[in-house]
Amino acid sequence: MKLSKKQVEHIATLCRIKLSEKEKEKFKTELSSILDFVEQLNKVDVTGIEPTAQITGLKNVKRLDKVKPFAKPDKLIEQAPEKKDRFVKVKQVIE
């Protein structure tokens, strides 16, 4: 499948990656050739075959819904690029 520049721009917006004009062209060509490669899966007949998400067969592994406090919350806040006191600073969300 050949992707258009518009499709590449749409995908980049969905996954929140800014691309330069040059990068758009580059990824358009590269992603198209990878899609051509994976399309050989169309040769496989999957009629009546269920999808597999992971292979262990485990389903709905449960645990008690109990709060376990994390010992070092300050260490987590420390990692934030922008912070004020014990808060992570974020740009205005609602404009």
Added chain:
Amino acid sequence: MKLNELTAHQAYIGLRKKEFSSTEITKACLDQIKKVDKKIGAFVTVTDDLALEQAKIADEKIAQGEELKPLEGIPCAIKDNILIEGERCTCSSKILENYRATYNAGVIKKLKEQGAVFLGKTNMDEFAMGSSTEHSAFKKTKNPHDLTRVPGGSSGGSAAAVASNMCIYALGADTGSSVRQPAAFCGVVGMKPTYGRVSRYGLVAMASSLDQIGPITKDMEDTALVLREISGPDAKDSTCVQYSVPDYTEAIPWGIENIRVGVIKEYFEEGVDKEVSDLVKKAIKELKRLGAKISEVSLPHTMYALPCYYIIMPAEVSANLARYDGIRYGYSKVKAKNLLDVYLSSRAKGLGDEVRRRIMLGTFALSTGYYEAYYDKAQRVRTKIKREYDDIFRDFDVLIGPTAPTPAFKLGERIKDPLTMYMSDVLTVSANISGMPAISLPCGFVKRENKKLPVGLQIMGDHFKEEMVIRVASSYELRERAE
């Protein structure tokens, strides 16, 4: 023999007999790192303070006559996508360049309880995406057998560190080839356990239904030993199974009389180097002489594992890497004008080409209008591939073939064309797609430009039958040694 050249089981005996101390082995490894890592480039971070402190604790225990645990006081290297509390964990990405782990991974917790010594964090392809370690944002690791060639990837740093005796053993992680292929290229042993055997808690997620941590070691006994110590349930990873862990070291002396070995026909076809397949065929003959029953098997769907992988893996990557938003941790373009711009610019600057390529590919495969044709289709093909293996394991104990289609390639040779790089994984991905355990161990050398390059023999087993894989691989290895 220098102390850094020892295996873990040799080091254990020496420590117990007080022939040398943990501090001495640790210093020998750190000296070797200082001596050779400038040209090899295996480490992103060397944690010498931590290592010497851990070694000192082990030595004090030995001095007090406490019983020594099998990996106690023995120095190892850890792939830089596995968290060690308080230490840097970069995934060889700019976006995590200054990230410090706030907790220990499940396997690190287990190794710390063992009294292991951590020498440092090893280089890798950024977020484990690649087959040559050239996608690291920081440095290129060189193959110790030929410095103009790649060590394989993505656990190239770990494999190169073991091969050049900068550590006793190492941990890597394997999503499509990343433990086995670098082990093959560097001439060491690398094993991917069954999906669910080892906890993924604290392993930075790439493709969660495929990722699995595995040991990279100098011999089979160490593989059995390290795998035994890192395996087993973890309440923090719900995909890690509750099964009890066998003592894999016990499988080593069992021999392979009447063991049924299937030689995968498709693994010797077009695209596989003639000298590589000849060496693997020679190894198969030796297994036959050791009493194994050899037959050829055909797995018509196995070659669909690679295209299947290049839909499922990027889809999971696109979801897992959404967390790098420039807000809570990691690189951030803080001068951005609004919130959206923080996301767009941080991810544009912080993530490399291959990572962005896979995020976009996965986003596309999951997007409205394409989900059924790509992602859903791949998940169904996955079922088909897995069933084919499940069926074959009713008649066979292990399957065998080469690990990689070629020996180590040249630095720069495949980096420009993503698809050429992807083909490096063609013989290894099916073990991840179907979840089974697989190992790569050295089976000889081919000569290229007057340098001897190692070749890997791959042995795959049925789900949770790691001991069978280890048994066959050990028999081959011991047979080699007896010669």
